[in-house]
Amino acid sequence: MGIYPADIEHQAAAIIAAYRDLGWMLATAESCTGGLIAGALTEIAGSSAVVDRGFVTYTNQAKMDLIGVSATTLEVFGAVSKETALQMAHGALMRSDAEVAVAVTGIAGPGGGSVEKPVGLVHLALKTRSGLIDHREMRYGEIGRDQVRLATVETALEMLTAAVQAPA
Template structure:
């Protein structure tokens, strides 16, 4: 029995199979999901051949220190931004041996939102060493903290499949 809903388990298994078939590895850089993407992936048997590492970079200091997000990016655009998500993905690739990486940063709530950056706003990025790169801005709405986090995991897994098919 998994900790995750069946649809997320199925997606995670698809990601592990797709990357495993080509002996490619991946890394995660997670803020608002706090490691749930890596958790969903490692819930799948055989994931040790695919998952290189996961970075939980919940604080701005962790984003800077672990994966090299520039202080200027955080100051100018904020932690929840396209620019930060893209730098997180680049940093996860730079700080790992992985072929692909996915990064997420957002506002899961219940507090912390604003008119410009409401609860449910999440920026996701995925990239490969082959140069494929994606960004998504998701506005999930106020699904509740767990709902936003699980929706983010699902989107991140779909993005990994998308960058995989782009290589």
């Protein structure tokens, strides 16, 4: 067993196999997970055939500089928003050789939440070059920082799996 729980490793291995079979590469853009999604995927031997790159964009400045999130989006909607997650996925896709990009931004806690954006709120977005767009707003609750981050990894892997299964 590696660094990640067995269910995450199994899911990551299935994604690596499915994407490799299709000849697809993927990219990640991560804020609250700090690279854990890319880490889970690269835990799998042979993942270099599938994982093109990962962007850890923890600050707003990094989101703007590395993956082109607009300052206006961040000012109007905030870093933890559907709009920011969608721009993160788009930016990661456009700045990579990937067919699919997944992005996450959220509040892992224990602090930093508000009534409108509580601890455990995470926005995930996925975009493909063929035009598929997926967004999920997850409210994991105050289950602890590590658990919010791992739950986010699981949801992101579910989205990457669904992208392979979607009709072309």
